[in-house]
Amino acid sequence: MYRFLFLLTTLSSAALAGDYFVSPKGDDKASGARESPWRTLQHACDILKAGDTAHALPGTYQEKIRFRSSGKAGAPITLKADGAAVISGQGVEGENIVLIENLSHIRLVGFEIRDNHKARDGSGVRVRGSGSHIEIRNCRIHEIRGKDAMGITIYGTADTPISDLIIDGNEIFNCDPARSEALTLNGNVMGFQVTNNFVHDVNNIGIDFIGGEAWLGKNPANVTRQGVCRGNRVVRCRSNYEGGYAAGIYVDGGRDIVVEDNLVMECDLGIEVGAENKGTVTSGVTVRNNRIFLNDKAGLVFGGYDKNAGRVKGCVFTGNTCYRNDQHKKDQNGELWIQAASENKVTGNTFWAGEESPLVQVDPAAGDNVIDTNKYFSEAGERDCYFNWLGSDVDGFSSWKRFSKQDAGSVFERPEIQLPAVK
8 A cells, every 4th residue: 555655656746747948048937848948047946846857958057056945756856958058157146056955856967067266165066964866967067266166065964964976977177176175075975976977187186085074073973985986087186285195086084985997197196095084984995996097196095194193994905006106206105105004905906116116105103904916016127116114115026025024925017007098
């Protein structure tokens, strides 16, 4: 009986769902039909109910919008670009171009979102509070300028998490996120897919999954967790402050996250798993099968960065390929850089260092970790390659194995690596 009533409710919602149309040449007093479209996207957001779709016809919509209502299971509210539809925030008041707050079953699809100038803690798209089943797909977000001027931000600020979140197929570039991030999930966010996005040419971290921030207050366990970061391309994400240590992809205090099959190139750092906030333990993170190429200062990095930070524990790093990631040479951080971290496993990876760069650096703050069954290559050769173990330089692959008591099952041999063409 309950199943029948649920099915009947779903069918009724679907039957009542409407398709509406918006055009910069329309009229908000019109019917919203294709031949009589509304003019503003905000009017659509004010009107749409569960199951409705608003199709934005080509043109520029100079406004900042806020969704007003939630959809339902099987009947989301959808705002969709039909063709080249641009949402421009130029000259419009407000910190975010698109805001979704305390809502569920919302889909935003296919827009170019741009021109949030002189932003101070503003975003192209911001999701805030709680909610579930929110999708941001195939949007192109750029020219978000100022300070903390970000592309997509998800802030779980309530006791109920933001869950069942999908961020897929978006492009984010020419933004000024410093000292924040271009695409970030922060706080009480549980269950997510961040997939197939292209993040490039921003002035700080590309993609970030955060926990342990002070504003979480009474709920320190409400970190970004139980999600996947897969198939993303992250290129030229570099910090413009404090010497530049922005990771392309960063897990900072998150938990139980899979980071796999991503490409990270020409950032300050490649992929980092850290814990910036004191007392925070980042755990259960799997970093696998990523390509980490030609980053400025280091390739694969994990651990708390100093004694006042947290720690990384119980994470797995496997199947990754790190290629010539100490491009600045003077930094000498290595293809693999282990900081304050313990009980982690680094197995089955490939590390290729330039002639003057270390393969591995393990800081004195590091605890017991397992490093084994990896493949190493250095342009300096097997006898002259070098490592740093707990503050001491170690020359030669055999000496490294003997001195560190790691990598018993690892080999030194030249791998086959094909560099991708990324603009």
